[in-house]
Every structure is written in structure tokens, then in C-alpha cells.
Amino acid sequence: MNDHAATTPGDQFGHLLDHEYDGIREYDNPTPGWWHLIFAGTVLFGVVYFSFFTFSPMAWTPQSALAAAQTREFQRLFAEIGELAPDEPTIRSLMGDEKWMAVAQGLFATNCVSCHGPEGQGLVGPNLTDDAYKNVMTLTDIPRVITDGAANGAMPAWGARLHPNEIVLLSAYVADLRGKNLPGPRGPEGDTIPPWD
Numbered sequence: 505m506n507d508h509a510a511t512t513p514g515d516q517f518g519h520l521l522d523h524e525y526d527g528i529r530e531y532d533n534p535t536p537g538w539w540h541l542i543f544a545g546t547v548l549f550g551v552v553y554f555s556f557f558t559f560s561p562m563a564w565t566p567q568s569a570l571a572a573a574q575t576r577e578f579q580r581l582f583a584e585i586g587e588l589a590p591d592e593p594t595i596r597s598l599m600g601d602e603k604w605m606a607v608a609q610g611l612f613a614t615n616c617v618s619c620h621g622p623e624g625q626g627l628v629g630p631n632l633t634d635d636a637y638k639n640v641m642t643l644t645d646i647p648r649v650i651t652d653g654a655a656n657g658a659m660p661a662w663g664a665r666l667h668p669n670e671i672v673l674l675s676a677y678v679a680d681l682r683g684k685n686l687p688g689p690r691g692p693e694g695d696t697i698p699p700w701d
């Protein structure tokens with residue numbers, strides 16, 4: 505500390521340092537300890553966060569978190585209804601059931617709309633809202649086609665990818681789509697089949 509510093513007004517800000525650049529001088533005010541702690545903390549957090557989400561097999565992505573949440577939700581729902589049989593009475597009882605058809609709509613949106621269109625009106629795959637079908641004559645043909653696929657995999661086999669209950673729910677949803685008669689890009693394909701009832 506020199507004489508000049510001791511007599512400078514504003515000494516309450518701490519003592520004035522010796523150096524001077526272009527007439528500018530500065531007080532000795534180090535950043536406080538808590539500030540350093542927060543700074544070091546954010547750096548440490550960044551290192552841990554980056555390493556965990558980049559390298560750890562236990563890290564999750566938004567997609568995997570959603571899939572896990574969906575699986576938990578389906579397990580909860582399926583515990584409620586037990587095992588659904590892919591038969592006519594079961595499919596009929598689910599058709600028009602608002603709650604289960606809402607679940608099925610989610611499944612359809614995730615797995616089927618890329619080929620059958622957002623409303624089932626057809627795209628790469630046939631229109632599911634009209635009365636013409638290629639592989640379906642009766643209600644129970646629907647779970648069979650979904651499980652085994654058709655046309656050498658042009659319609660994929662979902663048996664190994666979906667829970668059996670999901671296939672029955674989707675079957676009821678597909679059966680419900682019939683009669684909406686939405687205009688699709690492909691026109692009717694296959695034969696006109698007798699009504700479900």
C-alpha cells in the first residue's frame with residue numbers, strides 16, 4: 505500500500521492496488537468464496553452430467569424414458585383386463601369401448617400410421633376404413649394378419665413386437681375403423697366382405 509492509496513477517497517471499497525492502466529486503477533476486491541464454490545460446482549456438475557449421459561449404460565434418453573413409462577402404463581392397464589383372447593366376443597366387447605379404443609389409438613399412431621395413414625385411410629398399406637379387404641373375411645382374421653403379417657412382410661408381422669393384448673386392442677380398433685369410409689389415395693383393394701354383425 506502506498507501513500508496515495510491510503511488517502512484516496514472511497515477507501516471503504518478496500519485498498520487500491522499499485523498498478524494503473526491508461527489512468528484506470530482498481531481496488532483489491534477478490535470474488536467471494538461462495539462465488540468460487542458455485543463456479544466450481546457448475547464445472548463439476550457439467551463433467552459428471554456429460555460423462556454420465558455420454559458414456560454410462562445407465563443413462564436414459566427422452567425416447568427411452570417415454571418407452572419405459574409406456575411399458576409401465578401398459579403393465580398397469582393389462583393387470584386390469586388380464587389376458588385378452590384374439591376371438592370374436594373379446595374383439596366385439598372392446599369395439600366402441602371408449603377407454604380401450606383410446607389406448608388402441610395410441611398404439612395405432614405409434615406403429616401403423618406410417619403405412620395405413622393417420623386415420624387408417626391408407627397410404628403404403630390399404631385403406632382400413634372401407635368394406636374391401638385383401639386378407640380379412642371375419643373379425644378373427646384381423647389379429648391373425650397383424651400377428652403374422654401379409655404379402656411377404658409388406659405388412660410386417662407384429663407377433664414378436666407387440667404384446668398379445670396390444671394386438672387384440674388394435675384388432676378392435678381396426679374393426680372399428682371400418683365403415684368410416686374415408687377417401688384414401690389407393691381406392692378399394694381386395695373383396696367387399698360381409699358386415700361384422
Ligand code: HEC
Pocket residue numbers: 612615616617618619620628629630636637638639640646649650654655658659660662674675678693694
Ligand atoms: C410397413 C408398412 C405397414 C405397417 C407399418 C403396417 N402395415 Fe398393415 N398392411 C400393410 C400392407 C402393404 C398391407 C397389405 C398386404 C397385402 O397386400 O396383402 C397391410 C394390411 C393390413 C391389414 C389387412 C388389410 C386387408 O385389406 O387385408 C390389416 C388389418 C393391417 N394391415 C393392420 C395393421 C396394423 C394394426 C398395423 C400396426 C400395428 C399395421 N398394419 C402396420 C403395410 C403396413
